Amino acid sequence: MSDMLSQNLLSPVVLFFVLGILAALFKSDLKFPSGLSEGLSIYLLIAIGIKGGIELSHYSLASVFKPMIGALFLGTVIPLLTLFILRFMKMDLKNAIGLAATYGSISIVTYGAAISFLEKEGTAYEGFMNALVVLMESPAILVSLLFLKLIENNTGESSLFSKKVGIIPSSIGLFDKEVLRESVFGKSVLLLVGSLVIGLALGESAVPMVKPLFIDLYSSVLILFLLNMGLTAGARLPEVKKHGVKLLLFGLLTPLLFGSLGVLVGSAVGLSIGGAALMGVLAGSASYIAAPAALKTSVPDANPSIYLGLSLGVTFPFNLMAGIPLYYEIAKWV
Template identity: 80%
Template sequence: MNEIILQNLLSPVVLFFVLGIIAAIVKSDLKFPNGLSEGLSIYLLIAIGIKGGIELSHYSIESVLAPILGALFLGIIIPFITLALMRVIKMDLKNSIGLAATYGSISIVTYGAAITFLDENGISYEGFMNALVVLMESPAILVSLLLLKIAESKRDLTLYSTRNLGFIPSSINLIDKEVLRESIFGKSILLLVGSLLIGWALGDNAVPMVKPLFIDLYSSVLILFLLNMGLIAGKRLPEVKKHGLKLLAFGLFTPLLFGSLGVLVGDLVGLSLGGVTLMGVLAGSASYIAAPAALKTSVPEANPSIYLGLSLGVTFPFNLIIGIPAYYEIAKWIQ
């Protein structure tokens, strides 16, 4: 285990991420232009989606049905577990929903780093795992926002019955159209799903055109992206400290809890060692792209320094350094 962690620590993607954190801590003038940062995000989304689509074209629907159901199960159950933990911490409802959506959704870059980890160690995995990335991006966001609407509706019903002698509104708008639009057609999901469908439709015919940019250069572009993520994470670390040790412990220990659950589900649906590891990585990661974008419009009262600071400043580096090799070791032990 120690050897695997050390090997992961000495990989270029992790070292450049640490370099970014150091640059932020010492207040270096190193920074990425906004356009370049946005371009790197778009590149990674397309690369992961199109590679997953090409691989998915090699499989029948029957062979991927069980893993798809497993991924959807994780995307739905993790927000419920997160909300239960938030009740123990005594976090308010809006910020609890923010964390439920963030930790129920997934980190594309953590998944990309996990693929690099498996490739460097010669561990194979199912090509359709990239498709599961898309499937686990939205459900947690929708479930979390639905739970918020239900909680608010119950509170409103109690208020109405108290003030108006049992009057109950004729309809309850659980999810508004803007929330659905942001969760399904937001930038990250649109690019992932669109690239996946293009790769799936074209299959191996797409390889000659996409290989030079989206396959051969993937690891190198990931290094640039993680350097930028290190800069951002380093700036977010002080914000997490403001909210106490309980929240910090949540950001450190829940990845192992959710990651272990993902490993169990991956094993139950019959994935290989590499596939089980990736399922653990997906379950143990936290979103800092899709979920915050949806929360910004649908739950503006939730504090970004909590859900974004925790996911990007604590859970992301934890997974990058310790989580990925830990999920691999857990998967080896279970299998």
């Protein structure tokens, strides 16, 4: 186990991420142009989506049905578990919703790093796992925002301790079009779903065109992206510390809880060791692209330094350095 952790810590993707954190902490003038940062994000979304679509074209619906149900289950249950935990931490409603959406959704880059880890270990995984990334991206955002509307409409207050939290609404018209648009048609989900559908429709015929850019260069581009993420995470670390030890513990312990749950669900739906480990990675990661985009417009009172600071500054590096090999070991044990 210690050898696996040290190997993961000494991988190029982790070391460049650490380099970015150090650059931010020591106030280096290193920074990525906004256009390049955006371009790297778009590249990773397309690469993961199209590879997932091509791989999914090799499987029948019957063979992926159970894993799809497992992914949707996790995307629905994890935000509710997050809210339950934050209820006892006395977190205010808006910031609790922000964390529920963030931790219920997934980190595409963490998933990409996990794929690199499994390939380095020589562990196979189901090719349709990339498709499950898409399924777990939006449900948590929708569930969290629905829960917010439930509480506000039925209690008229923003207290997470209201006794009326569990009331079921009499109307389903709780979402406005902007919320749905941000959650379902935001750039992350749109690129993932669109690339997945294109890859699924074209199958192996797409490989000659997409392989040189989106497959062969994937690991190298991931290094650049993680260097940029290290700069962002390092800049947000002081913001997380301002909110106390409880939030830091939340950012470190909930990935273990949700990641373990993801591994168990993955095993229950028949995934291999590699597939169950990836399911754990998805469940234990936190979004910093899709969820913040939706929260910015639908929950403007939620503090970005909390949900972005925790996801980028605490949970993301934890998963990158220790979480991925831990989920892998849990999958082997299960």
